[in-house]
Amino acid sequence: MIRQLVTRDSVAVTGSIIGLASLPLGWLTLKSSRLAAGTSLSLWQVVGWDGTMVMLGLWLIALTLSLTKKTKWQAISLGISANVILIITLALAGFESSRMLEAEETFARVSPSAGIWVTLIASYILVFAARQGLQEAPAWRHLVSWTGLAAIGIMLAIGWLDSLSLVQEFSGREARFQQELVRHISLFAGSVTVGTLIGVPLGIWAVRSRRAEKPIFYLANITQTIPSLALFGLVIAPLSALSFAFPFLREIGIRGVGPAPAFIALVIYSLLPIVRNTFVGLRQLDPAVIDAGLGMGMSRAQVFRRIEAPLAAPLVLEGVRTASVQSVGLTTVAALIGAGGLGWFVFQGLGQAATDLILLGAIPIIGLALVVDTVMRTLVRLSTPKGLGGGEP
Amino acid sequence: MRNPKIRRWLILGIASAAFIALIANMQLWQMALSFLFPGETQVLHPRADLLILTLEHLELVGISSSLTILIGVPVGIWVTRPSGSNFLPIVNDLTSFGQTFPPVAVLALAVPMLGFGLVPTVVALFLYGLLPVVRNTIAGLRAVPPDLLDAAYGMGMSRRQALLKVELPLAARVILAGVRISVIINIGTAMIGAVIGAGGLGSPIIAGLVQDNLAFIIEGAVPAAILAILADQLLANIEGSLTHSPQEANH
Structure with a gap:
């Protein structure tokens, strides 16, 4: 079993396992003001059980792809799934944070916590693994490397992430x-x-x-x-x-x-x-x-x-x-x-x-x-x- | 005295003794700083004597650098073995990517995750210090000529024996050069740890900047500069004693 894992893409497997491990962590932190101590909310408290199942499903797909034989299409699918995970995570964070702020007082702040940071790290590892498999396909390699980052840029530009505390801190200054x-x-x-x-x-x-x-x-x-x-x-x-x-x-x-x-x-x-x-x-x-x-x-x-x-x-x-x-x-x-x-x-x-x-x-x-x-x-x-x-x- | 190696150690020993005598003598500092800054009513930072501050500083750097070596060298060895070779590209990528990060930014990022004080400083110093150690361990091991390894296996050595008796001794100098870079960066970054309450030689400087007291700044800056230079020389001497050829270790 271990032997087999080594011949498979062990980097991608590590990334997927880290990704799965992010699920039980705190996802967003709600604070009553920018200096107050916050309460950490887990993924299912933020997006409910169906949302959690979607994230779990995506990570299981990534894990399955990591365990599949290395081919060009395996690398492409792995890279795409990593980007999808990244974009969905940030889209959810932006959407849910603004929904949470509507219910709170004006000084409340919502910031990403450990779960989101770990998800970002895990997607980076998957993207890296996918890039290794796409040495001969530069067009796909660029697509896999840059889509997620471009999506973050677009979300910031259109104000989708405006309710996250870091962006609020920026707009204030x-x-x-x-x-x-x-x-x-x-x-x-x-x-x-x-x-x-x-x-x-x-x-x-x-x-x-x-x-x-x-x-x-x-x-x-x-x-x-x-x-x-x-x-x-x-x-x-x-x-x-x-x-x-x-x-x-x-x-x-x-x-x-x-x-x-x-x-x-x-x-x-x-x-x-x-x-x-x-x-x-x-x-x-x-x-x-x-x-x-x-x-x-x-x-x-x-x-x-x-x-x-x-x-x-x-x-x-x-x-x-x-x-x-x-x-x-x-x-x-x-x-x-x-x-x-x-x-x-x-x-x-x-x-x-x-x-x-x-x-x-x-x-x-x-x-x-x-x-x-x-x-x-x-x-x-x-x-x-x-x-x-x-x-x- | 004719042997340059012995002379270097002797000079370092004398310089270190002089440094300890200097920081242990607070009356001397009181006199010198009152003379230089007659306008200040208080010229010595009240937090602690320089000897204590220096020990605090060495403790911070000592703990984090020991962790760095204990973890960094094995990681470097592992990714150059067949079992870890899958991870070599990502480790290479992370170390060169990570070294672009300013150490202060790493220290600042440790605070939201770990709070204030000693722990985030040690963790940040440890993590940042890993980069040069891992990188140089990999570089040192990969620079071992394959012929030599073949010869070692041909002599009937196991992989483990070849690693311990051939590869590591040959890579030792490069690995130590990485440790030296790591320790010097850590001594510098630990100074800034004073901002988040980690103590050390940075604290008189930070206090001096906040209270606009030049004497405090000098009280912290001079010993810190000497400490860093001495540590650098110590590691350079150890590095030099490992060479088999009498090559100069300059630049």
Whole structure:
């Protein structure tokens, strides 16, 4: 039996079992206000026995498909059933939450609880398993991967999920959200840009000079090791001393706390990945290629511009990608020193023990990190000269 | 002293002793901070002495990193065995996907599920710390040349013996590099645990930011920075002592 399970799709089986396990968990939480403790309602309390039977049936279909022999159509049906489960779950959550709110007082909130989160995880596992079986059918693979996400986007756009507390929290603070999102993006993008402008020349210098190499890497390594909160703290003290000594600095916005120290610390943090990758990118070049360039009569500067720089570019960009993803996360911490950004919601939420506010910060931060990662990966791929292997390590 | 390995351990030992002497001496901090910040009436965070805060911090990181190693390395081993190979793609996907998540966001998400205090911090540190350990365990084991494995089986070793005597020793360095990344991230994220009441060296900094007291911030930031650098050096030294070839472990 176990042997047989292993030759079947054990990943999909795990996903289906996790999915079945989500059924007895709490599905929605009803709170009398956004800070009150909630009562957890199970699936059958929310949608009744017939609704529960539908969900149970869908998961049993998924389980049966997982145990069937792996074929293309098995993978397609598995992927479709995972998407159907995902869409029905969210559609039910949206519908039932608005129905529940009608019966409650104005301050009541309904939020998804463990059952829905576990369902989302289980559907991800099933979609992943289905994708593995669809390596040769890219059209189906994209359909299976994106349908559920697109449906979530549509449901959010048409307001189907408006009664869920997280969406309510967002609608109440839309202007503030946009402001902090812009602040977050400009802080991380600005610091990585400055980090690139400093880091790339440092990397080139380290390749050219043996004497510079050690101290540059020593410093970059150490600054990367220091905990972010500590580095923010260490930047604050000298800055506030400066702003006390020179009041005009205060007038242009440089104070102990706020965006200025955050920006400086973020630039320092972004240096190591950029310096390291510039160094490796230039060091790994075949000396014969450079010789060939010089032999063709190019000057040293021409060799750098036309041979070394384009060949090293993918690795340098890979370093910028690492720095950017890291910086999105560290900018969150910067909210603690008054720099704003999406971390503001996270720490406000933590301070007030307001779950929805925490999620309103944390989920977009994760989304932003994923978007930045995808965009930068694409740039790395595009910058890889044809004829060189893929830019992905 | 001529042996660079012994010299590294000696330097680390002296630096650690100096660090302990520094954080154990609160009068020194009182004097130095009063001198630097004459405007503050209170320059030391009243919650606890630095030694206690450092121990709290090490406890947080120690518990979560031990759990990480105890679970992460076996998971990495399992997915590279035939019995777990089905799960290799999804584990690879999750570790690279998960590393895009900011550690602070993971910490924040642990609070709605587990409440405030020590437990959510340890769970978040443990989960996030798993990623580099699992990833490097997989990478280390897969980098073992197949010829060597064939040779081991040819010598009559069982799978288990080959794992313990050939694969793990050869992968040890890469695995330890993962542990090092994981521990350093955990030391940093544990600082932010102070926001949700986990204590540690983050608490004077958070208190200093809230009360606008620069002395508190410095009191927390300096030992935290030194602690992280020492921990990094300790793990680098262990990593270095595993090498069979005298290769430098820089960058």
